[in-house]
Amino acid sequence: MDRAARAGIGFTGGVLIEGPDVTVYPTSWRTFVWCLRDIGLWKSLCYWLVRIPVSAVLLFLLPALFVALPVLAAAPVAWIVTNPVANELEIGERVGYPLVALVGFASLVTLVAGVPLLLTALARLDWWSAATLLGRSESSRRVDELTVSRARVVDAADAERRRIERDLHDGAQQRLVSVAMSLGQAKSRVASTGDAVLKELLDDAHREAKNAIGEIRTLTRGLHPPILTDRGLDAALSSVAALCAVPVTVRIDPALSGDRRPDATVESTIYFVVSEALTNVSKHAKADHVRVDVSRVESAVRVTVVDYGCGGAYPAPGGGLAGLEDRLSGIDGTLTITSPSGGPTRLEVSVPCE
Incomplete structure (x- = not known):
């Protein structure tokens, strides 16, 4: 009616x-x-x-x-x-x-x-x-307008991160790789001359160039990992788990792969949530094992990270967990932390996904 x-x-x-x-x-x-x-x-x-x-x-x-x-x-x-x-x-x-x-x-x-x-x-x-x-009501319309505006800001920021990642990967990183290769060739030629001082200088330059390449690769992964765009959450989170100092078990819902992949903003948010959680585990938890579960539940993606460590985790101002809350709030996501003293610590994240 x-x-x-x-x-x-x-x-x-x-x-x-x-x-x-x-x-x-x-x-x-x-x-x-x-x-x-x-x-x-x-x-x-x-x-x-x-x-x-x-x-x-x-x-x-x-x-x-x-x-x-x-x-x-x-x-x-x-x-x-x-x-x-x-x-x-x-x-x-x-x-x-x-x-x-x-x-x-x-x-x-x-x-x-x-x-x-x-x-x-x-x-x-x-x-x-x-x-x-x-x-x-006017307030309801205003909320919808702000939601759309915030989504545009989040998408624009994500697109800008991907642009910077591409620029670093295709620009500065490639040049440093070229410099490292040239220094490697110079080292091979200097080895036959017997100039120890020059060889030491070239060794230092070659080492610094390789360190710079490694830092740029780490930076690009922090901005937006290419593997996430190319192969999806399963491969991206598996690569993060492989770099963690603690053994990690990763389980990804098949409903999040193939044609049913979430949009880029949701995937990026989930990737950084898991990455930050594993970083915190490596630094503070003293855990012997971590379990990561990512599943689709109705109109949301739910992420659960459980570490069997010392517990006591909380979102301190300026800390990694507080940063996760800020990142999730931009897309109406939620973060729930259960971390009793003595462990285990359980992070539950819900990200809206159409």
Whole structure:
């Protein structure tokens, strides 16, 4: 009924009223409680309490208008024709023909001019009540706008990280590789000359070049790992687990691979969550084993990281776990930490995924 009312107002008034979010009620005894707590249902009830009297007035007024207009137009003439002599009022005063005609004409003009104004006022009342009670609230629309805007910012930041990663991989890293190869060739030639000082300098330069290449590779993995784009979460998280100082067991839901892969933002977030969690385990947990589970649950991806270490983990300001909370909040994700003293520590992450 609400949808039909919004459609009718959009058709007649040319104004589209966006409906509120649809509430799906449970099919159990709790339905009645849900109905009582649903603000949208109460707003709909208020709308129909306003709409029904307005509709009743319109249903009465329109037929009455079609009857009253010809009656008022013909009444003075009929009165004059049927009463050629002026009638007397009950108080004994005589009423002349001009006054009767004037009263009939004034009534006709008032009706013709007043009814459209009344209809316009009733239509505006109906539109206002529908927009207020059946439409989405301003705060709801604002939340949607902010959600879309935040998603665009997150996507733009992720795209910028990937661009920087490509620039480093295809630019600076390739040049350093070329320098390292040239230094390696120079070392081979200097070895035959016996110049120990020059050989030592070349050894140092070659070593620094290789260190720089390693740092750039680490940096590019931190920005956006190419393996994540090329091969998906399974391969990317397996590579992170292989670099961890603690043995890691990784289980990835098959529903997150192939054509059912999440979008790039969700994959990137999950990758960095697991990467940061394993880094914290290596540094602080003193664990002997870590388990990572990634699965799709309805419209979300759930990540569980359990380490069997000393426990006591908490999101300290400026720490890695606090950074994870900030990253997840950008896409409406949640982070739950359970870390009693003595372990184990359990991180549960939920990331929305269509």
